[in-house]
Amino acid sequence: xxxxxxxxxxxxxxxxxxxxxxxxxxxxxxxxxxxxxxxxxxxxxxxxxxxxxxxxxxxxxxxxxxxxxxxxxxxxxxxxxxxxxxxxxxxxxxxxxxx
Numbered sequence: 489x490x491x492x493x494x495x496x497x498x499x500x501x502x503x504x505x506x507x508x509x510x511x512x513x514x515x516x517x518x519x520x521x522x523x524x525x526x527x528x529x530x531x532x533x534x535x536x537x538x539x540x541x542x543x544x545x546x547x548x549x550x551x552x553x554x555x556x557x558x559x560x561x562x563x564x565x566x567x568x569x570x571x572x573x574x575x576x577x578x579x580x581x582x583x584x585x586x587x
Contacts, residue, residue, distance in 0.1 A: 556562050567573040574580050 572580065
């Protein structure tokens with residue numbers, strides 16, 4: 489009888505094959521989704537790094553402008569150019585506008 493048991497082939501259950509196939513398809517799908525998400529996050533990271541560098545450059549320029557605005561000579565220049573102020577004893581000559 490033991491010979492008969494050894495010679496009998498083990499049959500694979502069709503339900504097991506279907507479950508394993510479904511599991512493999514799901515695993516492949518999830519792996520692909522994770523890959524796409526990782527790629528998307530890498531692109532966003534690069535965009536944010538680029539944006540950060542741009543903001544840092546703008547920040548540095550603004551700091552330089554603030555330092556420049558705090559100098560008396562620049563304040564005087566702005567007052568003369570924008571407000572038309574003159575020192576005591578100076579005469580303002582305005583160009584003649586065409587009619």
